Every structure is written in structure tokens, then in C-alpha cells.
Amino acid sequence: MPEKVALIGSGNWGSAIATKIGVNASACADFDDKVYMWVFEEYVKEEDGKWVRPARGAKPPEGKTWVDEGYTPLTQVINEKHENVIYLPGIELPHNIVACPDVATCVDGATMMVFVIPHNFLAPIVPKMEGKFAKGAIGCSLIKGIEFEKEGDMKPILISDLLQAEMKKSDGAPVVDMSVLMGANVANEVAKGDFAEATIGCTKPENGLKWCKLFNTKDFAVQAVTDVAGAELCGAMKNVVALGAGFCDGLGYGGNTKAAIIRIGLKEMQKFCKVFYGDRQIKDETFLESCGVADLVTTCFGGRNRKCADIFAKNIAAGTPKAWDVIEAEELNGQKLQGERTGTAQDVMKAIKAKGVVDAFPLFSQIHKIAFEGAKPETIIDMKLEKYY
């Protein structure tokens, strides 16, 4: 029986990954040709060659629908044009990707479910899938980010665990074996077909291999490691290290120093995984995969956190310090640096403090002091590194 694949999510990254899944589902006998893609339904229309949506929060006139007003459901546009005109304009989606606004229909009989939705969609969406997907179905989360317990030891919570928890049987046992896909993946570049790599973090090698087969293409090289927690945490922790890299850039520090900050950051990411998820199978080699060193390098040279931290340090040097939210608003065209980005650095510090392991994370601690406690950016190198003699 071929695997029945469902893609839950259709934003920028979801649509980009659909280009890989669609090709493989079509070409390979292991998979059912048709892949449903769940789309949060919106209404769109073309104006002067550009697809637009109604203003945020707007409602159609009394007694009318958006369709009456000349709009078309996004799912319909995707299925007719084979293009996600809103979230991935200009890229043709494989024709076997079928947009569908109903998540229950989407996952009906699915044996492999790919999740790529904002994580505040988890609670409203996932329970609707209950009883629809096939027994023994497996899941793969492409959702970046991390949650933290709000009290007690403030422990980090994996999004893949949250997903799995939403799909538990009545006796509490997990019904879906969850993997993750992480890596140095700027969505638009992946969609264009630029060569990129990614990492599957899985619990069972046989499931990891299934996911590799589904995602891997000539321009998207996917490898599996049996380490869900390591792969997923890398994707969140890199945003902390990128603040340190940005401070270096803003201070005009040279290559030696920035490379040292990135490397110490990678080691602290590894330590963080072991301290908080030591009960899982954290593997050292995970950090040499795309989800580890490659994603970190990309983020520390090109990411938004790096850029904002660069500006943050420059503003302090110029005697005109600015708050993070001001920098974000000014530099990112109103696009938020997102709670899970600078916010991650704060949550990570809370978790480290609650666990009583501050001394083990000299870089994370110093980044926090600079970003949120008024320490000068120059103190980035005043880490209390462990002595090695």
C-alpha cells in the first residue's frame, strides 16, 4: 500500500516544501500520487497584477460574502493556478498538490502527516484530525520555535511533543510517532531550487528513512539522525547565538572573534540539549548536520536576529541606545523579530537559572546581560569560560 501523505500548512515554508513533496509523491511508487495540503482559507483577488486580501480584520458588507465582492477562495486559486499567490508567489506547485480548507478531509486516511503551521494553530487545528488519519500514522514537524513551561523549572517544551500530545489516545499513549525536519533552509531559496540540505530528527530509523525519501530531491539533500530533541532545539537555540554574532558585527570585531562566538554558541547549544533533554538520545553528530552547524552559520551571517543585534550594538556605541522593539519596527518593515526570537534568549536564561546551571552557559548568560540587563556589548568577550588546565 502506498503511503498517503498530508501536508498541514501552506505558508511560505509549507508551500516551499510542497515543491519537494509533490515531485516525490508523483515520481515514487512508495507514495500515493495525490497530496492534500491544508490551507487556512482566505479570500484573494488580483489587482494590478498583484494578489491581495481584504484588509486585516475587515468583514464583507452586511449580507454579502467575499465571493460576492469579487474575491476567490485561496484554495481555489491554488488548485487552478498551481501557485500559492499569497505566500509563495512566482513558484509553480506540483499539480498533484491539492489545496483543501478542511483539515479532517486533508488527513483522512493519511499515513504520513507533515506539520508546518504557526504553533498557535496547534490547539485549534490538531484536535480536528482526531480519528481521521490512519492507525500507525507518522508525523513530521517543520515548525521552528520552542515553548517553555511557565513556572517551576521553566523547562523547554518541544513543539513536536506538543503536537504528539494533541494526538494522544484516551489512555494517554502517543498515537503518532513524531519526527522533525530542520536545517539551513531559507524558504524562497529552497522553492527556487537552490541547493540546500536538511536534517530529519527521528526516533525510529525506519521512519527517518521514509521522511528522507519523501523530502529528498536533487536540490534538497536530506539526512536522518535518530535525535528529535537535538535537531529541534538547534533550530530554536541558534537565534540566541545569532544575537552574540550580531553584537560582534556591530562592534566591528574581526573574524577570529565572531568565529569564536559562533563556535562557543554551538557548544552551548549542545550542552543545553544534554542538560534539558539528557533523557532523550541527544547525539553529538546532530550538531554537525544541517540543523546544527549549517543553520547556525546561515543565521549568524544572514539572519534577522543578527541584523537587529548589530544595530543594537551600533546604537549603544553611538550613544543613542534603542529598545529592541524600536529596532525591529524600524529595520524589519514592521515585521516583528517575533516573540520566539529575542524572547527565546530570555526564556532560555530563565530555564538555565531555574535549573541552577548558569555557570555552564557563559556565552548565553553574557548575551542575556547585554540584550536585557544593560551590560555593554563589549562585554561579550568577558565570558567566564571554563578553564582547561
Add this chain to the structure above:
Amino acid sequence: MPEKVALIGSGNWGSAIATKIGVNASACADFDDKVYMWVFEEYVKEEDGKWVRPARGAKPPEGKTWVDEGYTPLTQVINEKHENVIYLPGIELPHNIVACPDVATCVDGATMMVFVIPHNFLAPIVPKMEGKFAKGAIGCSLIKGIEFEKEGDMKPILISDLLQAEMKKSDGAPVVDMSVLMGANVANEVAKGDFAEATIGCTKPENGLKWCKLFNTKDFAVQAVTDVAGAELCGAMKNVVALGAGFCDGLGYGGNTKAAIIRIGLKEMQKFCKVFYGDRQIKDETFLESCGVADLVTTCFGGRNRKCADIFAKNIAAGTPKAWDVIEAEELNGQKLQGERTGTAQDVMKAIKAKGVVDAFPLFSQIHKIAFEGAKPETIIDMKLEKYY
């Protein structure tokens, strides 16, 4: 008895590292205060505020010496001004660093010897040390580069092994336990006191710790791994990967692709070490040290090989291909890209072919095809990567 330290070499990197060694030898009771620094004697004079040497190959007039001509021995200038005016101008050397033109005097009674000389100096210089250094002396090589056997299996030869071989007892047993210091270290930045890290590769942990103690300062964080071959080979192999990174830049590829090339390069560096030095204790963690990932990142974003490969790819795209030596001459102000740099990529390929392991090195192979066999730079992503399912 305090350790008696000798520094053999006084070029840019040798003088930079003298700033760390001098401070520690002076401050720490473990070391004898005075550190001899062997200097290849040259004659210098100040002209218009700049120190100059006679033209290359020039001889003083018949019956005269350079001193008669108003020049001063470099050793004398270093010892009077505490500055290596030729190789590290503008940086004050600690006053306990004593320049000495005679290597036998330099290492007389030495218990710790630091080597930082061009490797063509090994054969003429090292034998002169015979019988002078203390019994049980240990050595540390800071020499970057690699040699290869000229025939047969073209095996890579470590410079630290060459050094040790030059100091063997008559029965062939090694007389000096050799370590190496490698890392993301641009010499001028280290000398200025910019924060940097470095890695000691050692065979015996107790010796690694001695070297850490000698080199480690607040702005120069040194850690030891018991892996000489891994640490030393990283410093040579990175120059191969940097060519691939430069091709990506020249082609205008994005962050995903460049990060993938760097990461695959790091894995092939690791594999190369294991294939050719599997009999030594190659450690996975070595590649997460400064000598591994940090030095690689610095070289792939800022090094000379990267720059020349960038230009090489751009010239091909523009329809005006240029040979490596032309690019080097034009772009590096006559400074050679050095045999051990592009040359390393060629020697590495010969060794891989001789061993019959080409398939295990898809990136190194593709870089070689582009750099030396006329393949188009765009084929950098046509690596035959291993399948993971």
C-alpha cells in the same frame, strides 16, 4: 623546576604568539621568565619612519657588511625596541621575549619548544638543535600546512611528524612528544588582543594542559584535545573547502547553499582524517573545536582562497576565464596563494585517488573538477552525495 620555553620562529604568527607566551612566562611560576625567540637574522634600517630590509638577493658592497651600510641586525632591534618592526610592526612584545639568531643557544636546556617557522626551514634548522634541548622536552607546532608522499599512496604527512622525525634518537625512537596549536587565528588580530580561541592537539593530556597554560590568556582561550592529527589536518583541509565556498560566492548563491557546502566540507575533513589517520586517535569533538568549525568558518567567509575562488567563478561566468596564478597575482598584490593552498586541493585529490576512495569525497572531488579539470562552477552542487534512505 620551572619549564624553560623556547620559541623557534618570529614571523607574523610567531611574533603574535610571543605576546601570549611572554605574558604567561612572566606571570606564572611554572615557567622560567626568560623566553628565547629564534629569529632568522636579517638587517634592517629605518627610512622615513618605516623599517626596511635590503632588496631581496642584494649583497653589501665588496668588503663591507650591512652594518657598515647603516643597517642593524633585526634581533638587536627587537631586543631594544621590543617590537618586531618587520613582521609585526606596531605591537609591543613582552620584555622577557629575547630575540636570538642562533637556534642552538635558543633551545639550550629548553623543556618546551614552540615551532612556528615556514616548513622549508625544518630541514636546515631543526638538526642544529640536536643535543641542546633538555631530555624529555616537549614540542608544539604552530606550522600550518601539510606535506604529501611524492609517490605510492601519496599519503598526507603531518608537519608535526616531520618535526618529530628530525629530532629522533639514533635508534629511531622519538625524543620529543609533539603537540600542535591550531585555530581561527588571524595573527594581527590575535596580536592586537582581539578575543580569539585556539585548540591544542596533543597525545598526552598532561602535555596538552602544559601548553594550554603557556598560551591561554584572557583574550586567547585555548583548549586541548588528545588528537594531534585531527587538529593539524583541519588547518590544511579548510583551504580546500574554502575554494568551494568561494565558488558559491562567485556564482551569487544564497546562504542555504554556502552553508551546505561548508557543512559537507567539514564532514569530508573529518572523513579524510579518519581514512588517512585512522590509526591515530581522531576524535569527533575535534571538529567542534576552534581548529575545526571556527577556523573553517573564518576561512570560508574571509580567507584568500575564498576570495580567489570567488573571482575564478565570476571570470568564467563573464566569459573571461583566468588561470589561478593570474588571479593570485592580480588580486593578492603579488602575494602568492601559496603552494599549500590551491596545491593542497590537488594533493588531497591525488591521495584520495591513490587510496581508491573518491566516492567518499563528493565535495572535494567536485571542487577539484572545477578548479583544475575545467568543470563549470555551477556543477559544485552536482556532488554525488551519499543516499540516506
